[in-house]
Amino acid sequence: MKVIRKVPFYMQLPVSILFLLIIMLFAIWYGAADTTLKDVFEAIFQQKGSQYRSVLLELRFPRVIAAFFVGSALAVAGAVMQGVTRNPLADPGLLGVTAGANAALAGTLVFAPAASYYVIIVSCFIGAGIGMILVYGISATVKGGLSPMKLVLAGAAVTGFLQAIADGVGILFNISKDVSMWTSGGLIGTTWQALIGVVPFIVIGLILAMIMSRQLTILSLNEDVAIGLGQNIALVKWILMFVVVLLAGASVALVGNLAFVGLMIPHMVRAFVGTDYRYVIPMCMSFGGSFMVLADFTGRIMNAPFETPVVSIVSVIGLPFFLILVRKGGKAFVA
Amino acid sequence: MSHEKLRTSRKWLFLSMGIYLVLFVVGLSFGASTLSIDRLIPVLFGQGTFKEEFILFSIRLPRILILTLAGAALAMAGAVLQSVTRNDLADPGIIGINSGAGVGITVFYLFAGSKIQHFAYVLPVIAFIGGLLTAICIYFFSFEKGKGIQPVKLVLIGVGFASALSGLMILMISSAERQDVAFISEWLAGSIWGTDWPFIVALFPWLMICIPIIYFKANVLNLLTLSEPTAIGLGVNINKERSILLVVAVALAAAAVSVTGRIGFIGLMGPHIAKRLVGPKHQSFLVITPFIGAILLVLADILAQIIFSSAAVPTGIVVAIIGAPYFLYLLRK
Numbered sequence: 001m002k003v004i005r006k007v008p009f010y011m012q013l014p015v016s017i018l019f020l021l022i023i024m025l026f027a028i029w030y031g032a033a034d035t036t037l038k039d040v041f042e043a044i045f046q047q048k049g050s051q052y053r054s055v056l057l058e059l060r061f062p063r064v065i066a067a068f069f070v071g072s073a074l075a076v077a078g079a080v081m082q083g084v085t086r087n088p089l090a091d092p093g094l095l096g097v098t099a100g101a102n103a104a105l106a107g108t109l110v111f112a113p114a115a116s117y118y119v120i121i122v123s124c125f126i127g128a129g130i131g132m133i134l135v136y137g138i139s140a141t142v143k144g145g146l147s148p149m150k151l152v153l154a155g156a157a158v159t160g161f162l163q164a165i166a167d168g169v170g171i172l173f174n175i176s177k178d179v180s181m182w183t184s185g186g187l188i189g190t191t192w193q194a195l196i197g198v199v200p201f202i203v204i205g206l207i208l209a210m211i212m213s214r215q216l217t218i219l220s221l222n223e224d225v226a227i228g229l230g231q232n233i234a235l236v237k238w239i240l241m242f243v244v245v246l247l248a249g250a251s252v253a254l255v256g257n258l259a260f261v262g263l264m265i266p267h268m269v270r271a272f273v274g275t276d277y278r279y280v281i282p283m284c285m286s287f288g289g290s291f292m293v294l295a296d297f298t299g300r301i302m303n304a305p306f307e308t309p310v311v312s313i314v315s316v317i318g319l320p321f322f323l324i325l326v327r328k329g330g331k332a333f334v335a
Numbered sequence: 336m337s338h339e340k341l342r343t344s345r346k347w348l349f350l351s352m353g354i355y356l357v358l359f360v361v362g363l364s365f366g367a368s369t370l371s372i373d374r375l376i377p378v379l380f381g382q383g384t385f386k387e388e389f390i391l392f393s394i395r396l397p398r399i400l401i402l403t404l405a406g407a408a409l410a411m412a413g414a415v416l417q418s419v420t421r422n423d424l425a426d427p428g429i430i431g432i433n434s435g436a437g438v439g440i441t442v443f444y445l446f447a448g449s450k451i452q453h454f455a456y457v458l459p460v461i462a463f464i465g466g467l468l469t470a471i472c473i474y475f476f477s478f479e480k481g482k483g484i485q486p487v488k489l490v491l492i493g494v495g496f497a498s499a500l501s502g503l504m505i506l507m508i509s510s511a512e513r514q515d516v517a518f519i520s521e522w523l524a525g526s527i528w529g530t531d532w533p534f535i536v537a538l539f540p541w542l543m544i545c546i547p548i549i550y551f552k553a554n555v556l557n558l559l560t561l562s563e564p565t566a567i568g569l570g571v572n573i574n575k576e577r578s579i580l581l582v583v584a585v586a587l588a589a590a591a592v593s594v595t596g597r598i599g600f601i602g603l604m605g606p607h608i609a610k611r612l613v614g615p616k617h618q619s620f621l622v623i624t625p626f627i628g629a630i631l632l633v634l635a636d637i638l639a640q641i642i643f644s645s646a647a648v649p650t651g652i653v654v655a656i657i658g659a660p661y662f663l664y665l666l667r668k
Contacts, residue, residue, distance in 0.1 A: 089491075142667055149487045153424060154666055156494045160599065161659030164652045167524055171648050259498060308506060315502030322495040323476055326488060 009279050012272060016286040020068070023290050027064045027297040028056065058192075065199075066190040067296040068289035070251045071261060073202045075288025076209050077247040078262020079269070079280055083220035084240050087148040088267070088325060092128075092248035093259025095151070096158035099166070100131020101252035106166040110173045117197040121253045125201075128249035132241065134158050149326075163257075187255055187296050187310065198250050205246035206285060212240055213277040220277065258311055260318025265291060267325065344613040344622065351626040355403075358633045362399045363391065365637055370395070398530040402636050402650075403629040404538045405527075405591040406601055410628025411546055412588035413602020414609070414621060418556045419580050422486035423607070423665055427588030428599020430493025431473060432466045434500035436589040437597055439465020441504045441519060455533040459541055459590035466589035469496060470581060522596040525651015527636070529594030541590035545583045546625065552580060553617040560615075598651040600658025601628055607665065 029040055035056060043056040074092060081090035092098050104127025108120055115123075135155050139146040146154060209216075215236045218226045226233050251258065265288045266280060273279035292310075295317070299308040364372045370390050378387045409427060416425040427433050439461045447454055473496055477489035501523060508519045521528065549556075555576050558566045566573055592598060605628035609620040635653040642648075 138663055138667065146666070147487075149491050150666060152491055152494065153487075154663060156429070157659045157662040157666065160655050160662075164655035164659070168648055168652045168656065171524075171652075312502035312504075312506040315499045316506060319495050319499030322499075323492060326491050326495065327476065 009273055013282060013286070016283060016290070020286045020290040020293070023293050023297070024064050024068065027067070027293050027300075028060045030297070030301060031060060062190045062192050062195050063187050063296065064293055066187050066195055066254050067292040069195075069199055069202045070187070070255050070258070071265075071288035071290070071292025071295075072285035073205060073247040073251045073288075074258060074261040075265035075269075075284040075291075076206060076281055077244045077251075079266035079277065079284045080209055080216060080240050080244050080247075081262070082266055083216045083277055084237055084244075085148075085151070086220060087151060089148055089152045089263065089322075091259060091261075091263035092244060092251075093257060093262060094159070095155035096131040096135045096162060097128045097244065097248045098131070098252050098257045098259070099159040099162040100134070101125070101128040101249045102257050103127055103162040103166040103169070104130070105252065106169045110169055117194065121197060121201065121250065124253045125245055125249035128245045128252065131158060131162060132245060190254065194254065198254050201246055201250040205243050205250065206281075208239065208243045208246075209281050212236065212243065213281045216240060216277040216281075217275070220275070256311070258314060260314055260322065261288060261291065263325070264318055264321045267321070340614065340619070344619040347612045348623050348626070351623050351630065355626050355630050355633070358630060358637065359399060359403075362402075362633050362637050363395045365640060394530070397532055397535060398527065398636070399633060400535050401527060401530055401538065401594060402632045404535065404542055405595045405598070406605070406628040406630070406632030407625035408538070408542055408545075408587040408591040408628075409598065409601040409632070410605025410609075410624045411549055411621070412584040412591070413628075414606035414617075414624050415549055415556070415580050415584040415587075416602065417606055418560050418617065419577055419584070420486055420489050421560060422490055424490050424603070424662065425486075425493075426599060426601075426603035426662075427466075427584070427592075428597065428602065429497065429662070430490055431496035431500060432470055432493075432585055432588050433592045433597045433599065434497045434504070435469025436462035436466040436592050437504055437519075437522060438469075438500050438507075439463075439589075440522070440593060441507050444518065445507065455529065455531075455537040455594075458529075458593040459537055462589040462593035463586050466585045467582065469500065470585045472496065474581070521649065524649040525596040525598040525654065526649035527595050534594045538590055538594055541586060545587045548583050549580070550621060552576070553621055556580070556617040556621075596649065596651055598632070598654055600654050600662065601631055603665070604631055604658055604661050607661075 025040070029035065029037055039053070040056060043053045043061075077092045077097075078090065081092065081095065082088060101124040104123045105120065107127075108115055108123040112119060135151070135158050138154050138158075139151055215226075215231060218229055218231055219233060219236060219240075223233060226236075248262075265284055269280050269283040269287050273283050295313050296310050299310040299313050302308045302313075360372060360375065363375055364370050370378070370387060374383065374387060375391070377383055378391050381388075383391070412427045412432075413425065416427060416430070417423060440458065442465075443454070443458070443461045473489060473493050476492045477485055479485055479488075504519055504523070518528075555571060558569050558571045559573070559576065559580075561569075563573060588602065606620065606624050608627050608631075609624040613619045613623060632650070632654070635657065636650045639648045639650050639653045642653075
């Protein structure tokens with residue numbers, strides 16, 4: 001991948017944010033109900049509005065905002081994982097993190113059906129943590145750690161295992177409908193209440209990632225270099241892993257299992273801004289957000305008025321990308 | 336083969352046959368409504384009540400036979416894939432062949448709709464086409480000029496394909512009717528759906544053709560597991576033999592999953608257990624591999640019925656819960 005660095009970063013970021021805003025506007029504007037641009041502006045800026053005001057306010061706004069946050073959370077989580085493990089194929093969906101959150105979600109719905117939204121979110125975090133510990137624990141027990149490729153395979157197996165548990169629990173206790181409402185429903189039916197519950201966690205995670213981005217850049221180069229520069233790598237790694245768990249767990253609570261976003265976006269971003277995570281992370285937020293809003297929007301209008309699951313759209317788009325990365329054997333990582 | 340080794344492999348062959356027979360009997364009598372073991376033989380000879388005969392001939396027997404055939408086919412497919420790709424982790428489920436077969440079935444399902452039951456004989460063919468196209472893609476992408484297939488890369492690309500093709504299936508089906516989505520999601524979870532006599536008749540010929548070919552090629556398989564230059568030096572036409580064996584493996588796996596739904600890991604575990612028991616020589620371990628595969632799948636199905644007696648838990652889930660840790664164990668070695 002060639003680095004396109006002719007344009008300085010302070011120009012790139014505003015452009016990408018502008019792009020994001022345009023996509024968001026389109027996503028709010030178009031939909032099954034025939035709204036006009038005027039309706040959108042009235043809904044935003046005026047107390048009274050047209051007949052579509054409630055459609056816009058209660059359905060489309062929360063959905064688009066959720067798509068933005070989920071996209072940026074997953075993209076940043078992927079970037080952080082890739083940096084910490086120096087593995088170009090790291091992605092919360094591929095390495096068992098989101099599957100763990102998913103299984104925990106199913107468990108919570110069984111044992112505490114009346115659980116509040118916060119309980120569900122916290123259990124998602126715990127599950128995400130367990131998934132991550134499983135994959136990295138297995139890697140750690142091998143002398144010298146697993147190679148990047150084998151780590152992905154371990155992730156696939158752990159994902160299969162946790163997914164089977166989630167499915168089994170769902171069918172056994174007759175709650176598979178509720179579970180799949182969360183996990184394959186994507187962003188359908190996102191409410192303001194759900195947003196208010198989850199978004200603070202994502203924001204905390206994103207801010208932490210920004211604060212740690214300098215340390216992450218050093219860590220992503222070489223562990224010896226990081227130690228030599230006086231970094232407490234154990235502490236930095238723990239904080240960064242915590243960030244990943246926070247971001248991935250929160251996104252599962254909103255959309256369910258979603259692989260490939262965390263893999264694709266950081267690699268695209270690196271093509272534009274290089275490997276310095278102080279630039280990569282903010283760009284991941286706007287790129288990941290735009291991508292998710294666009295994917296969700298596509299799922300909504302592709303076969304309107306029916307919904308096409310966003311998970312499938314993302315995984316079909318993600319495959320070619322994954323193939324290119326595997327074929328290059330991760331050489332593209334250093335850009 | 337030394338005398339000693341011949342004896343061990345014969346011992347394990349009889350032992351696995353014995354275990355299979357025990358499971359067969361247990362499987363026939365266990366289930367939502369019990370059919371006690373001492374009633375089995377009278378019912379078989381037509382001396383049972385109508386209810387007993389119905390349970391045995393229309394429910395239990397076809398189900399167990401399907402599980403047996405599918406387990407044997409998947410295990411053989413896994414054995415061939417592992418040797419051809421020289422990768423211990425290859426399995427038709429993990430490397431995406433099953434999902435490719437699933438896409439084929441989904442496309443067919445969109446046209447045939449709920450009448451799919453009438454197309455028992457066409458299904459394995461459709462699944463085979465889907466699986467073969469996927470296998471060609473995976474093979475193409477993991478092939479490097481001058482180096483041949485890269486084993487780890489092959490599995491990795493397969494994992495990517497498996498996940499994307501499942502997504503594609505849902506994508507295609509989401510434009511269809513609601514009950515169709517239920518069918519596909521059950522297929523994906525690996526619930527044995529084709530439990531009727533026509534499906535057994537449809538599946539049986541595939542095994543009858545493919546498994547003898549594999550036995551016939553046992554020595555070629557031995558040579559293919561060696562390094563590529565060695566195999567060529569010993570006079571193996573690598574590309575030709577590889578292609579034939581790959582097609583056979585895909586045919587077995589695709590035919591099996593077309594009636595059982597997506598079941599992974601059997602093709603991984605079966606051959607490994609067989610190799611552990613009688614050694615890595617194909618002539619010896621390929622003989623017991625189908626039995627081990629059948630044992631695993633029937634056992635998983637019985638477990639699913641015992642543990643989750645109330646609900647119909649897809650067998651594929653039980654297989655995944657047992658199989659994934661095994662995969663990790665292999666990966667660590």
